[in-house]
Amino acid sequence: MTLALKIIKTGHVPKHVAFIMDGNRRYAEKQKKAGIEGHVEGFDKLAETLKWCRDLGIIEVTVYAFSIENFNRSEEEVSGLMELARDKLAEQGICIRVIGNLSLLSEDMRKLFAEAMIITENNDKATLNIAFSYTSRDEITHAIKDIAVGVKHADILPEDVNENLISQCLYTYKSLNPDLLIRTSGEVRLSDFLLWQISNSCVYFTNVLWPEFGIWNLLSAIFYYQKCYSDLQRIAKVQQLKPIIEHNDRTSMYINKLHHERQVMIENIYLSTVQS
Template sequence: MDGNGRWATQQGKPRLFGHRAGAKRVREIVESCPDLGVKYLTIFAFSTENWKRTQAEVAGLMMLFRRYITKETQALNEKNVRVRFIGDRVRLDKKLQTLMDELEELTKDNTSVNLTIAINYGGRDEVARAIKDIARDVRDGKLDAEGVNEGTLSSYLDTMVLPDPDLVIRTSGEARISNFLLWQSAYAEYEFIDTLWPDFTRDIFSEVLDRFNGRDRRFGAVKK
């Protein structure tokens, strides 16, 4: 969900104004998913690299995450949205961790949309954490090293219960993947669009999905 800060700058506002606008946009996109045929939606809210931003912006983002969860919990549950969080939670403050745990527990039986929110997430960090866990289980005799394969690694990732993404959308004109779902996106389709996230409407989402549905996906095979 890139471009919040630039969007705010264009409005003559501070960067956090853009992040607040971006958070509001999330609701519209989540609510549009059932009608657009989207069962699983993952949003990249805060990366392991975002700690490099100014202390004021990071603190503002953490406050925004706490406020978003508190404000949206009832609506998400009423819309039958199941919420999961991925990423390393250890560095997050305890209040935010508690809110995340409570939202996951409250919505665990919901079935309309599976919303995954990546906070303090990085693809490389996720794989490194998974490898550490695999190594620990091999050491403790819980896992046979000779039997480790791609499926084993996938089962140790934060996304172990989720399907691999079909489509990755990057807003704001940036044409890079920025450490997002590196393992899982091996055969995902990509869309890099110029629209800044606060301007990413349901209609634009629908247009991107239409283009995706017209693609020929062969997964390394030759079309017969």
């Protein structure tokens, strides 16, 4: 294993990897266990995978933990997932960012996430982005709404709207786009996950169920990324040939204002936790 890690690290290792952690329920059925036990083992697998990523030099991981569509599942399964997320979040020792529509969550879940983000925000060894109550369409919709409000209040003008501005209004504005997206369980679809951000990312599908995902599966995905790296670099060079659109002072002020408002919202939720 040590030799395999050394060999992989002689090539270009992605800095940011995203995971669609699929197959927890099918794993539980396969093992003749309760559905929630599959999710428990899935969260345990995430902790193990994060360690592998750190060993490889991957400094940022984004995981699809809970889609907005998951609210359509049974109340028992949804509440079980919420409790599991609440318990497991406290175990992480890295910088945690929760991306998603937090307004759809209960007050105690919002407080939990705000506390995790504030307490870990200065940790700089690695970053874990947890997409919770998330879909890409919802993310882009909220970005467009924020931009519309900015235009309405004359903070920005219609001609200021471009790809760069939209990117800065997404939930992921603090992150670079993923280099590699991995989906487990054999499903070959993106399930409304990071659709804006992965337009030039390497995408790797594997048949293994998420709780059975192992270090060799991760190394295989990274090796696949390395084989695709020259093509990714060629695409990046083409992108660099496009005219660079710099933010003007007006747009920069609007972006800073928006980011500040989002940070204050999280801090206020956290303060309500401390004061209660």
